[in-house]
Amino acid sequence: MIKSLKIRIAITAVICLGALYFLLPTLIPQLPTPWNEYFPKDKIHLGLDLQGGMHLLMEIDTDKALEAMMERTSNDLKESLMESKVRFRNVEKAKGATISLQLNESAGKTALDKILQDQYPDLEIDSSSPSENGQIVQIKIKAKRAIELKKLTVEHSLETIRNRVDQFGIAEPEIIPEGDNRILIQLPGIKDPERAKNLIGKTALLEFKIVDDEHSLEDALRGNIPEGDIIAYGLRADKSTGEKGSMPYLLKNKSLLTGSSLETAKVQISNRFGEPTVSLKFNSQGATDFDRITGENVRKRLAIVLDGVVHSAPVIQERISGGQAQITGTFTMDEARDLAIVLRAGALPAPVNILEERTVGPSLGSDSIRQGIMATLIGSILVILFMIIYYRLSGTIADLALIINIVLVLGILAAFKATLTLPGIAGLLLTVGMAVDANVLIFERIREELRTGKTIRLSLDTGYKKAFITIIDTHVTGIVSAIFLIIFGTGPIKGFAVTLIIGLLASLFTAVFVTRVIFDYFTGTFNIKKLSI
Amino acid sequence: MELIKPGIHLDFVGKMKYAIIFSVILTTISIASVIIHGGFNLGIDFAGGSIIQVKFQKGMTADKIRIALKSTRLENSIIQQFGPNEFLIRTAESFHDQKLLDENVNKPLTTAFNKDYEIRRVEIVGSKVGMDFQRKAIFAVIFSWLAMLVYIAWRFEFRYGLGGIIALIHDVIIIIGTISILNMEFTISILAAIFFIIGYSINDTIVVLDRIRENVKLNPRQKLAETINMSINQTLSRTILTSFTVFLTVIALYIFGGPVLHDLAFSLLVGVVFGTYSSVFISCPIVLLFENLQLSKMKRKK
Numbered sequence: 091m092i093k094s095l096k097i098r099i100a101i102t103a104v105i106c107l108g109a110l111y112f113l114l115p116t117l118i119p120q121l122p123t124p125w126n127e128y129f130p131k132d133k134i135h136l137g138l139d140l141q142g143g144m145h146l147l148m149e150i151d152t153d154k155a156l157e158a159m160m161e162r163t164s165n166d167l168k169e170s171l172m173e174s175k176v177r178f179r180n181v182e183k184a185k186g187a188t189i190s191l192q193l194n195e196s197a198g199k200t201a202l203d204k205i206l207q208d209q210y211p212d213l214e215i216d217s218s219s220p221s222e223n224g225q226i227v228q229i230k231i232k233a234k235r236a237i238e239l240k241k242l243t244v245e246h247s248l249e250t251i252r253n254r255v256d257q258f259g260i261a262e263p264e265i266i267p268e269g270d271n272r273i274l275i276q277l278p279g280i281k282d283p284e285r286a287k288n289l290i291g292k293t294a295l296l297e298f299k300i301v302d303d304e305h306s307l308e309d310a311l312r313g314n315i316p317e318g319d320i321i322a323y324g325l326r327a328d329k330s331t332g333e334k335g336s337m338p339y340l341l342k343n344k345s346l347l348t349g350s351s352l353e354t355a356k357v358q359i360s361n362r363f364g365e366p367t368v369s370l371k372f373n374s375q376g377a378t379d380f381d382r383i384t385g386e387n388v389r390k391r392l393a394i395v396l397d398g399v400v401h402s403a404p405v406i407q408e409r410i411s412g413g414q415a416q417i418t419g420t421f422t423m424d425e426a427r428d429l430a431i432v433l434r435a436g437a438l439p440a441p442v443n444i445l446e447e448r449t450v451g452p453s454l455g456s457d458s459i460r461q462g463i464m465a466t467l468i469g470s471i472l473v474i475l476f477m478i479i480y481y482r483l484s485g486t487i488a489d490l491a492l493i494i495n496i497v498l499v500l501g502i503l504a505a506f507k508a509t510l511t512l513p514g515i516a517g518l519l520l521t522v523g524m525a526v527d528a529n530v531l532i533f534e535r536i537r538e539e540l541r542t543g544k545t546i547r548l549s550l551d552t553g554y555k556k557a558f559i560t561i562i563d564t565h566v567t568g569i570v571s572a573i574f575l576i577i578f579g580t581g582p583i584k585g586f587a588v589t590l591i592i593g594l595l596a597s598l599f600t601a602v603f604v605t606r607v608i609f610d611y612f613t614g615t616f617n618i619k620k621l622s623i
Numbered sequence: 624m625e626l627i628k629p630g631i632h633l634d635f636v637g638k639m640k641y642a643i644i645f646s647v648i649l650t651t652i653s654i655a656s657v658i659i660h661g662g663f664n665l666g667i668d669f670a671g672g673s674i675i676q677v678k679f680q681k682g683m684t685a686d687k688i689r690i691a692l693k694s695t696r697l698e699n700s701i702i703q704q705f706g707p708n709e710f711l712i713r714t715a716e717s718f719h720d721q722k723l724l725d726e727n728v729n730k731p732l733t734t735a736f737n738k739d740y741e742i743r744r745v746e747i748v749g750s751k752v753g754m755d756f757q758r759k760a761i762f763a764v765i766f767s768w769l770a771m772l773v774y775i776a777w778r779f780e781f782r783y784g785l786g787g788i789i790a791l792i793h794d795v796i797i798i799i800g801t802i803s804i805l806n807m808e809f810t811i812s813i814l815a816a817i818f819f820i821i822g823y824s825i826n827d828t829i830v831v832l833d834r835i836r837e838n839v840k841l842n843p844r845q846k847l848a849e850t851i852n853m854s855i856n857q858t859l860s861r862t863i864l865t866s867f868t869v870f871l872t873v874i875a876l877y878i879f880g881g882p883v884l885h886d887l888a889f890s891l892l893v894g895v896v897f898g899t900y901s902s903v904f905i906s907c908p909i910v911l912l913f914e915n916l917q918l919s920k921m922k923r924k925k
Contacts, residue, residue: 139883147752283745284725444719447747454676454743461881469875473868480624480864513815516876516884520819520891523872524826527865531830534861541629560833563778564826570774571767571822575815578763580668580756583815586887590819 095614098607105599106494109501116504134504137511139582140459142452143278144286148442150247150271152240155440156187156231159239163210164189165344167229170209176201187231188216194224202227244271246439251275251290253435258289258428272445283449285424291442293397294432296349298383299341301391301403307340318343322393324400325419339400341393346383348437351376353413355433357426360418366426368417368433377413385409396429448581462515469519470496473526481533483622487608488529491600495525498596499589508592514585521593524568528601531557533623546621550609554602561602568594627860635903636852636911642904646793653800660803666810669757671750672715675728679708680739688712691735695727706882709743717749760814767818768792771825779832782913786906787828793905794824797897798890812887820894823869827862827902834858835910847914851907866899 114121116133138145161183168181177194184190193199199218206213206229216230231239248267255263255277264276280286305316315321320343323336353373360367372380384392384406393403394417401419421429474492477485499518503510536553544552568590575587612618657663667674677688685702688710692698700714718724724745732740768788776784795817802809834854842850873895877888 443749444747445749445752447719447745449745451741451743453678453741458881458883461879462884465876465879465881465884468879469872472871472875476868476871480626482624512883513812513887516880516887519872519876520869523869524823524865526868527826527861530861530864530868534858534864538629538857556837560830563829563833567771567774567825567829568822570770571818571825574763574767574770575818578759579811579815581811583811586815587818590822 095607095610098603099611102604102607106497109498109505112501112505113497116500130504132504132507134500135507135509136455136459137509137514137582137585138276138278138448138455139450139512140455140462140510141278142450142455143276144280144283144450145446145448145581146275146277146287146290146444147268147446148251148273148275148291149445150244150273150438151441151443152243152271153187155243156236156239157183158440160187160189160231163213167191167205167210170205171202174201174205176205184228187236189213189229190226191229192221192224192226196224198224199227240271243439244273247442248273250436250438254289254431257431257435258286260286273442279452280449283447285428287444287447289428289432291444292432293438293441294349294429294435295397295437296352296433297345297395298347298380299343299345299393299395300387301393302340302342303391305340307338310340311338315340322395322398322400324393324403337400339393339403341395341400347372347376347379349433350436351379352433355430357423357430358416365418366421366423367419368421368426368430370415370417370433372413372415374413377411380413380415381409381411446580458512462512466515466519466522470522473522477526477529481529481623484533484536484609487605488526488533488601490608491529491604492522492525494604495593495596495600496522498600499592502592502596503589508588509585510589511582511585513583514589517586517589518593521590521597525593525597525601527564528557528561528597529605531560532602532605536621536623540621540623546613546618549621550606550613554606558602561598565594565598625860626863631856631859632852633856633859634852635855635907636848639904639908639911642900643908646901646905649800650793650796653796653803656800656803660806663799663803663809664806665753665757666808667713667746667748667753668811669753669760669809670715671717671748671753672713673718673724673748674744674746675712675724675742676705676744677710677712677728677732678706678741678743679710679736681708683708683710683736685710687735688732691731692727695731696723697727697731709882717747719747719749756811764795764814764817764821767821771821775825775829775832778829779836782910783832783836783906785913786909787825787832789909790828790901790906791821791824793901794820794894794898798894801893802890807886807889810886812884813890816887816890816894819891820898823895824898824902827865827899828906830861831855831858831902831907832910835907848911851911855903855907862899862903866895869895 112130113134114129115131119133121129164181164183167189171178171181176198178198179192179194181189181191193202203215206215212231212235213229214232216228218225218227244267248265251273252265255265255275260277260280262278264274266274268274275290277286302316302319305319310316310319310321320341322339322341324339325336351372353371353376355368355370357366358369359365388406388408391403391405394401394415396417401417417429470492474489477488477492479485481488496518499521502508532553535557536549539549539552540546572587572590572594576584576591579587663669685704688702692700692712696716697712697714700712703711703713705711712728718727728742768791771791772784772788774784775787798813798817798820799809802813807813831854834857835851838845838850838854838857839847870892873888873891876884877892880888
């Protein structure tokens, strides 16, 4: 223990003022002008359960991203094999993220090995088995590379979601990766949870595909889908009846251009019907490609496909230079705006699934704050009164320490930008109950020492000394159990553990150090004959 | 003021037999209740599902809501009053798709009650997350027991640690049993309460154990049973005072904290009572029991 009382008083004062410094913006929301520059601006950050908002836990389906990559690779591989004049059949993406193909000649295997080595360093041959004519080969992605790709997918998704949320304009969103493939998103004060969910969760893969008008759509619908084609559906709303139906298209599977070639996307109002449309501007490479594609496919229909749904399929009248295109459809203004946002922010590299969703309305939040503060006030006042009744002046000293404790906890929350949740308020109140425990331990010891006839000074000394070890033990165990809750808990409940831990740490300081300073000050300044305890 | 007069000498050790019988009965009832109920009534955090909290403007009953939700997918949901004119609608299904939520909640409620309601909270947890969480929670509780055991064994002695941890297991079983008997939902709030009580109960135990250790040093020749009894009496005042102040705060939380904190406050109330009881009546007899076991072993060797 530091001997000099003055230094100890100074330490106490500095710590209390420090806590008040960080708390000031919370206590006085609008500081007058000359002052507000000297103080921090952040109030105590309230959890979503107190201020209202939306909490989402999403899982990125990284396996799907791998599969999509292998799908693309299988197309490239087909071309590479043809270039090298290797005879093969049935290159296709097989189960999981593998490619299977059939080689017609035994020499094909060495050629395939060479192609893989030279052009596809990420791939390796998983297994090969002889078949009637030639052999069947399974190709997979190298395990190490697969892990890297999954990691990249998560990073890319995180980035994309951040972009979307930023552009949507939500104040103070929190987007944090969790575990291997999860993303935690907190959106305070969101009014329209549905819209936010759509905006964040949409894959937004924009593709341009040519409509196959050479083959019969009816035939394809009956099951005879021509090689390299797919059937996709478009939503159609009947203008007069407003009824919604779906309309099938037969498309060539190859994507000629994707959303990654976009430079920007924005909402425009079409002149004819006053309907919102989304206008696209390609980047320079995209513009060149679009120019070439439209040039090669004049008179054909170009389908604009978003997440597998055909939005429109206009006929290409002429070569389009300048790199501009438009998505029309029956959008509301909000839908068009959100579509523009997701297109600007880019597509998610993999589909995301919502694992957990919690939305709290602002009215419930303010009710919770009111009730939480009410309970804390009443609980604290009861404890404070009890301490005064039971220990009189010494109890008052403990109460002072208790109040400093509360200020410290809140100050630390503000300083570290930790979040105060409703269970957090409960934790704060429980800290009040626990913090006086240290003082009860000390005071009971002092009483025992006084009873043996020791002087006040000596009783104080031994009382504090003997109780101290016990206090350390009780605090350590309390903090350890709360740490377990932090590690394993989720959402607002973590706040309970956070305030408990901060409260216990603060009470070590206030209940032991600060009360001792006050006792020492009084016993040193006044000639006290009888301790009021 | 002094509630407990100095020099008090109650015979705790002599009554421990009854306490142990009492606790064995309570824990048996608790475990039996969980078994009879076929496990826990797990909340959505653990089991997955959806909770929708709706507040109505005027007089509303659970039955009226049930009628309104008839022939939706919420037909068989649990509807529970949560406050004045406020209800929780709970289902095991995870309504992640907003359309499902619209069709099964917004539309039928609007049809039945116009717009005189407000959806105040929606919580949806997928079953996968729930399962993960169940596993994590069980691990966490067991690890925290072990952590306490290790800490006390390190600071005191191993048998003290065992006394402490058995008291903790006792407290947790009784909290869980109470929740089960009242057929309350086992939520994450109750898990939080359990962790708090683990910290709190061991805290109480440590104070008594600390005194025992001190008294053993002072009078090494005294019989352990007497030392334990003396230590409990010496710390009795503190034990009662601290449980009382914590109890005051928990009561305030229970009465004024609002419905969201109800589960937490209730399990804390139960836990504080039994946590205090167990540190006096459970952890100490176990320390004594081990001492006697050791003594009888030593005698046999002789």
